[in-house]
Amino acid sequence: MFTWFPRPTPSVSNSSKKRSTTIGVTEFSFRDQALAGGRDSFLGLTDEGHRIADHYKSLQSGELGIGFALTLTEHMLRSRFPDHSVTIVPADTALRAGWALTSRDKGEKVKYRYRPQCFAEVWRPGEPSLAIPLACKGNHSDSATSAEQLASASAHAEAVHIGAWNETPSLLFSTQLPTDGGTMTVHALQAPGSGGRLSPAEGREVNRNAPPFQANVMPDIHPPAEGLVAPEPVRGCHVQPKDYAWFQESLAHTTAASLMAFTGSGHATARHLTDRQGRKRFTGLEHAANMSIQDAVHTLLGNEYVGTDHVFRLNGPRVEAFSGVDEEVFRLLARGDIEEYRALVHASRHVRPRLTFDKDWGGPVSVHADGSVFALRLLPGQGKEPRPGSGR
Secondary structure, three states, X not given: OOOOOOOOOOOOOOOHHHHHHHHHHHHHHXXXXXXXXXXXXXXXXXXXXXXXXHHHHHHHHHHXXXXXXXXXXXXXXXXXXXXXXXXXXXXXXXXXXOOEOOOXXXXXXXXXXXXXXXXXXXXXXXXXXXEEEEEEEEEOOOHHHHHHHHHHHHHHHOOEEEOOOOOOOEEEEEEEOOOOOOOOEEEEEEXXXXXXXXOOOOXXXXXXXXXXXXXXXXXXXOOOOEOOEOOOOEOOEEXXXXXXXXXXXXXXXXXXXXXXXXXXOHHHHHOOOOOOOOHHHHOOOOOOOOOOOOOEEEEEOOEEEEEEEEEEEOOOOEEXXXXXXXXXXXXXXXXXXXXXXXXXXXXXXXXXXXXXXXOOOOEEEEEOOOOEEEEEXXXXXXXXXXXXXXXX
């Protein structure tokens, strides 16, 4: 299980009639473009329809590729560093605390579109963190395609240097998904290096409980000088020793914001973000009509969790999903006590994770080492036949 930031809700038109008409026209237009057939033939996909199907297949393989890669990363790093905790941090959000990544971000632009999807932070309270860039891809093809994806993934990982030139360790993944019921394969490459360790050799000490700070780090990665000649800089983001304390704080605040977003609490999320990271998106009125809100409390596997719930259909039946965090974790992060939160989850990292069926809840429950929880159950009363004249 991994968390993500919800996208901002698009503005809604004042005219519901106009909106429904537009949706209807768009739907029929899509059908005309995607399907073709005649009186003497079955309906089939047009070239446009095949392109749309391939697009959604690409989205699916990309998302599943990230999910399997992150799961494997956590397993490998926890085996390699048994005395440490491992946290997955969204790279774009963490980097935006220091760099303007796109044309919409304020500040001098990085002007390079490749970036790792995530960082793996390997940490232990009271010690410097190890940050490892992760580049994750997926496909519905073959091992040759995975080899190409691993080659292109290196461009994403190399877009961030932490420490000395060309010494940042990274992990590259390509998940090969079967199309004929075969075996799924995760191809992985490790780029070793002595960098990534955020040991503050100079500057201030790390203070993760301080409010998030929006730095303006100069873009580009600077190779070492060759004699008296300074090589041309390479586009990307370079975390240098003077920025190590700030970058550790950025990783910690981004993790906290991700967990708070998982509960639906906009204000608790906002306190861990800078403006460039999207703080203002979470500071408005929290209302269930336009966003997930932290409005639910459940006892799962004997522990109290706070968060938000959603109802949706899964192949017909209505399903309730609850996402949240441990009540004590929420209390600590809502007031900004990241150091105490990290001490708490590190101490319980071996006993907290669970994946089981909760009879009292009525469905499966997954508890992560960071204190987050995700639970599913069928809404009650769906086995009864509807009364005559009543709608489903």
